[in-house]
Amino acid sequence: AKEQPELLAELIAAAGFVALGVGVADVNGALFREPRLSYELKKRGVAILASNFDCGGQAFCEPWLTADESLPIFEKNGRRYAFISLLPDDLLTRVQPAAGRRFELRSAEDTLVALTQQARGAGAELIVGSIDHGPDASVNIANFVSPMPPDVRPDLLLSPSAADNLLFLRPLDVHPAIVGTRAGVLLGL
Secondary structure, eight states: OSSSSSHHHHHHHHHHHEEEEEEEGGGGSHHHHHHHHHHHHHTTTTEEEEEEEEOOOOOGGSBBBBBTTTOOOEEETTTEEEEEEOOTOOOOOOOOOGOOOOOOOEEEHHHHHHHHHHHHHHTEEEEEEEEOTTTTTTOOOOOHHHSSSSGGSOOOEETTTTTTOOEOOOSOOOOEEEETTTTEEEOOO
């Protein structure tokens, strides 16, 4: 990421990924320390999603799709998909951002509800949400979605930190390709 961000971005794009979700590990990782990687990914059409992240106009996160942007709808083979990537509300009490970066987070629950409704209104056929709570095993991420009414939940909610366990899956007639990683979530179609 530091030495050859162009090559790494090219490999990610060539693998067919259209979006990367910022996760807890990324707060201390290459996306924060090496802004050139973000720009190279954007040039190759790979979106970096941080749906409840308030960038505040800083250069390192300028290429990302953050809380200040509208929800992107991706189209593939005539189908419309929405991806939402959330960081937990307590992130800043648990993790020190790399390179002294400063940012704020909007409520993960409020963001998820608003963007799910926005995606439904935009005709998304599949809405995938990801919330990465990081390595803190005491966090019960299932409690995050349980109080939400079914009509404001995404079709699929997962956590890359929950050992690849799905948190919620609405019955669907489509079979998307989804790959989870420990350092965030990569979504490819």
